[in-house]
Amino acid sequence: MGKFVISKRTDNDFKFNLKAGNGQVILTSQGYGSKSSCENGIESVRINSQDDSKFERNTAKDDRCYFNLKAGNGQIIGTSQMYESENGMENGIESVKNNAPGASVEDETVL
Numbered sequence: 001m002g003k004f005v006i007s008k009r010t011d012n013d014f015k016f017n018l019k020a021g022n023g024q025v026i027l028t029s030q031g032y033g034s035k036s037s038c039e040n041g042i043e044s045v046r047i048n049s050q051d052d053s054k055f056e057r058n059t060a061k062d063d064r065c066y067f068n069l070k071a072g073n074g075q076i077i078g079t080s081q082m083y084e085s086e087n088g089m090e091n092g093i094e095s096v097k098n099n100a101p102g103a104s105v106e107d108e109t110v111l
Contacts, residue, residue: 002026002099004042006035007108014038014109018045018078018100026095027069027078035109042105044077045069049100055093057086065089069096 004016013031016038020026027045032038048054048071056068056076064082067089071077080096083089 002095002103004045004103004105005108006038006042006105016042018096018103020095020099025081026092026099027080029078030076035107039105041077044071045096045100046103048072048077049096052093052097055096057089057093067093 002018002020004018006014006016009015009031011031013033014035014037015031016029017025018027029038029041029045032041048069054070054072056070058066058068060066060082064084065086065088066082067080068076069078078096080089080092083092
């Protein structure tokens, strides 16, 4: 089962990573000014990850593939790692769809 991990960036903004069951990061959020905004972002991923049209598929300048997950308002709520192929990217999207709805939340900011 996947999990969301909340942490702080070097600028003290909050962020989350969605990790697959094997521990691999499959989605990384933007920075959030507050923990509650970060938690709202996690809920947005849970909801929007079930709608394939919310995944924006892209190709970087070096021809590697990646995707963004967008909220209903079009704002990017998470970005994937870089993939060597479209097939790898599609597998990453499927992993987000499968892991996000039931993923637990681990908060590393309260250590």
